[in-house]
Amino acid sequence: MAGAACALPGALRPPAKRQRRSGGLLACRALAKQTAEADVVVVGGGAAGLAAAHFAAVSGARVRVLEKMDEAGKKICISGGTRCNVLPAEVDLQRDYFTESSQSALRAIFSTWSLDDCQYWLTDRHQVGIPLVLEAATNKYFPASNSGAEVRDKLVAACQRHGVRMQYGAALQDLATLPGGGWRVQLADGGAVDAARVVLATGGLSYAKLGTTGDGFRVLRQHGHALHEPYAALTPLLGQHPGGQQLAGISLYDAELAAVPAAAPDGFGGGGSRRSRRKLSKKGTRAQRTAMLFTHRGFSGPAILDLSHHAVQALDRGQPPPALRMRWTPAGPAEWEVRLQGGGTALAVGVLRREGVPQRLAEALCLKAGVPLDRKLSELKRGERAALVAALTTYQLHVTGHEGYPKAEVTGGGVPLNELDCSSLESRRLPGVHVCGELCDVFGRIGGFNFYFAFVSGRLAGLAAAEGAAAASSARRAPAVGA
Numbered sequence: 145m146a147g148a149a150c151a152l153p154g155a156l157r158p159p160a161k162r163q164r165r166s167g168g169l170l171a172c173r174a175l176a177k178q179t180a181e182a183d184v185v186v187v188g189g190g191a192a193g194l195a196a197a198h199f200a201a202v203s204g205a206r207v208r209v210l211e212k213m214d215e216a217g218k219k220i221c222i223s224g225g226t227r228c229n230v231l232p233a234e235v236d237l238q239r240d241y242f243t244e245s246s247q248s249a250l251r252a253i254f255s256t257w258s259l260d261d262c263q264y265w266l267t268d269r270h271q272v273g274i275p276l277v278l279e280a281a282t283n284k285y286f287p288a289s290n291s292g293a294e295v296r297d298k299l300v301a302a303c304q305r306h307g308v309r310m311q312y313g314a315a316l317q318d319l320a321t322l323p324g325g326g327w328r329v330q331l332a333d334g335g336a337v338d339a340a341r342v343v344l345a346t347g348g349l350s351y352a353k354l355g356t357t358g359d360g361f362r363v364l365r366q367h368g369h370a371l372h373e374p375y376a377a378l379t380p381l382l383g384q385h386p387g388g389q390q391l392a393g394i395s396l397y398d399a400e401l402a403a404v405p406a407a408a409p410d411g412f413g414g415g416g417s418r419r420s421r422r423k424l425s426k427k428g429t430r431a432q433r434t435a436m437l438f439t440h441r442g443f444s445g446p447a448i449l450d451l452s453h454h455a456v457q458a459l460d461r462g463q464p465p466p467a468l469r470m471r472w473t474p475a476g477p478a479e480w481e482v483r484l485q486g487g488g489t490a491l492a493v494g495v496l497r498r499e500g501v502p503q504r505l506a507e508a509l510c511l512k513a514g515v516p517l518d519r520k521l522s523e524l525k526r527g528e529r530a531a532l533v534a535a536l537t538t539y540q541l542h543v544t545g546h547e548g549y550p551k552a553e554v555t556g557g558g559v560p561l562n563e564l565d566c567s568s569l570e571s572r573r574l575p576g577v578h579v580c581g582e583l584c585d586v587f588g589r590i591g592g593f594n595f596y597f598a599f600v601s602g603r604l605a606g607l608a609a610a611e612g613a614a615a616a617s618s619a620r621r622a623p624a625v626g627a
């Protein structure tokens with residue numbers, strides 16, 4: 145491998161400390177202005193970039209990963225509350241992924257690698273080697289160690305076993321074509337790396353403090369890609385709690401949220417949009433039944449995060465958000481009607497509590513429905529019961545804003561899939577440049593779906609980049625052989 149700028153073979157984390165102790169930092173700086181070479185340069189050492197690097201290296205390419213931060217995969221380390229929900233147990237593309245691009249392109253990408261094969265890659269000790277455990281209650285896979293850091297370390301180690309060179313503190317500035325073919329990756333520090341193929345895996349715009357500041361979007365735009373406008377997705381929403389109460393800290397574990405255009409019916413009968421996942425159909429769309437929680441400023445938890453992008457996109461355009469209607473417990477209107485019927489001295493609010501609605505929320509919903517807290521079932525008026533049933537089953541959340549990229553788990557929008565060749569993720573505008581991970585116009589709901597897409601797209605880009613680099617190398621050698 146030509147040019148050894150800043151490569152730290154054998155290091156799981158580049159560890160600024162280790163460099164400093166050995167005097168390596170100075171050496172790296174001295175080398176930074178040199179131009180290194182590789183067959184495949186992967187820009188971004190997150191989940192997608194590490195998968196791309198691993199598969200390109202396994203295919204025989206000399207691979208260099210350029211990572212802007214001082215360590216790889218910071219997002220992997222903090223994901224899933226640092227436990228890293230690394231995969232889901234099952235996938236339904238229509239239900240679990242959101243894209244404004246074509247569904248057939250999405251299917252084509254996922255058809256290249258099954259969930260089982262991805263899981264095997266992660267667990268097999270000859271490949272990545274992370275023991276995984278299924279959390280049955282949520283259908284999510286986590287590392288047995290419950291450690292995102294282990295996932296990151298093992299991905300980096302798997303790359304390095306195949307000779308991948310990790311270069312940290314190396315921020316992509318721009319791309320330029322080389323006269324004889326291939327690309328020069330220009331770095332912010334003035335250095336450069338030349339390669340036959342480039343894999344861009346710089347992630348989106350969420351959690352910028354972890355390195356994701358939209359650099360890939362910038363470079364791709366500069367070179368003619370038209371992006372689907374990025375937006376914060378899987379982000380908490382701002383708004384008033386029921387009855388104007390402060391309910392921060394209250395969680396529900398079996399709530400169901402529907403996002404419906406304001407004029408639509410309740411949103412719980414239609415089954416949700418099966419077409420574009422960006423625009424709401426008239427029937428609206430539902431989150432899977434799961435947890436939600438009240439924050440100090442509004443609402444969060446998977447039920448909220450999964451549909452938050454509908455509110456984000458409307459609010460960002462200055463439009464009113466769709467109606468977000470909450471069913472706080474699994475029971476529907478008919479079941480609540482029955483529970484709130486009949487005589488007896490039980491308090492209505494007590495029935496709500498008994499059926500799993502937390503005390504303070506039960507009180508807030510009664511207040512909202514105009515039902516006094518000392519109202520007994522036997523005294524409940526028909527109109528009060530109807531209002532209470534509505535508050536329990538189709539409560540419209542009052543949403544005023546969102547927490548944006550700083551708290552968004554992913555970025556929606558990005559490179560339209562029709563601007564990529566779906567069999568290689570090669571850019572149709574920049575031949576020889578492959579795009580993967582969160583840069584693409586795809587994101588999944590909460591549950592390990594985003595890492596699955598990062599791995600699938602990273603693998604596809606890495607394999608294709610290695611193949612392209614090998615073809616370029618044979619083409620260069622061919623005349624000499626013939627001579």
Ligand SMILES: Cc1cc2nc3c(=O)[nH]c(=O)nc-3n(C[C@H](O)[C@H](O)[C@H](O)COP(=O)(O)OP(=O)(O)OC[C@H]3O[C@@H](n4cnc5c(N)ncnc54)[C@H](O)[C@@H]3O)c2cc1C
Nearest residue numbers: 188190191192212223224229316347355581582592594595
């Ligand atoms: C708090 C949080 C929790 C999450 N939990 C989960 C979870 O449990 N399960 C799940 O499936 N998903 C989870 N996600 C989403 C998941 O982390 C991302 O979808 C996934 O990491 C995207 O992978 P990526 O490789 O495309 O991008 P990233 O992981 O963001 O990696 C991009 C890399 O590129 C680097 N980079 C950026 N710009 C440059 C540049 N100019 N030059 C060089 N390098 C650059 C960045 O430093 C970064 O290392 C979570 C996200 C967050 C924020």
